[in-house]
Amino acid sequence: MTNLNALTTANAQRWAGAKLARNFTSVARHLTAPNAKARYQAVSAKTGVPWAVIAVIHERECSQDWTGSLAQGDPWNRVSVHVPAGRGPFRSWEEAAIDALVNCAPYAARNKDWSIGRTLAGLEQYNGLGYAARGRPSPYIWSGTDQYRSGKYVRDGVYDPNVVDGQPGCAGLLMAMMALDPTITFTGTTITPPISVKPISAERPAAPSIVNPAMGSIGAFIANIFNAIFRKKS
Known part of the structure; x- marks a missing residue:
């Protein structure tokens, strides 16, 4: 069984030294756009999960497709067939997102520690702890940064050490989003992203x-x- 405290520490240490290996700016602009941010904030208000965390899950699960559920990317207006299966149908993307965060493992809405290490560990739990069990950085978190090179579960239970995840990882997305929107905070403190992009000033x-x-x-x-x-x- 994966030690969550150890994973939290490991991800905090990786974050402190991480550098982007790809350009995340275009995706980050879509995730921080006013209309998208308002929808994420509406779900955040109901669940306590930071809106930026909701945004990166949305990107990883279904490339920010508003017809896809936050839980696994299945259409939210039908009963889901992928894990978690049997959810829905829902009346809106927001309703499906709240269900995913409140009622589905790892029950993100129950988390009260949104420090960066615990946030990244929680996001890794959301995808699964198979990488942590192997002692490998999860591409769900670190793809697109210098903390990840290769290795991916190509389907349930099947790990290929040579496959490179092409999707942007949650950590890199958060770094790029924080550079664009300095209001993104963890535990009430603005975290300076470890990249050399200056945030856009609102002054x-x-x-x-x-x-x-x-x-x-x-x-x-x-x-x-x-x-x-x-x-x-x-």
Whole structure:
């Protein structure tokens, strides 16, 4: 049986040293787009699972297809046939997502520790702990980073050490999303992603005023004259 505490520590250490080996920006932009974020936040409000975590699960399970269930990618308006099977049908993507997080293993909504190590361990649980049992980084988490090279379960119970997972992993997605949206936090603290992309600032320059005239304006011309006079007197 996999030791969850050990997996949490291992994933925290991998995160601290991870670098992206692929470009995640395009996918991250879709996941952090205002309309998508609002839908993830609605599910987060009902489950307590951070919206960014919901977003990366959605990407991994069905490439952010809104007709696919968060649980396993099956259409949410039918009874699911893949594990977890027998779920649904549901009335909406949101209803299916809440069911996946609340009622299906690993019961992500029960988690109260959203530190980065525990978050990544929880995401690995969501996919399965077969990689951890082998002592290998899970591609579900680390694909597309320098922490992963090869190895993938090509079907249930069948592991191929030579196959490379082509999907973006959850860790790389979170790094890229955090670079685009600095409001993404874990346990109330903004985590600086280990990549060299500066977050987009939401701040706007102050509007021109008497004390802060616009460059090239009459106000700026007069302010320069007063500054020159006072510099001479001093």
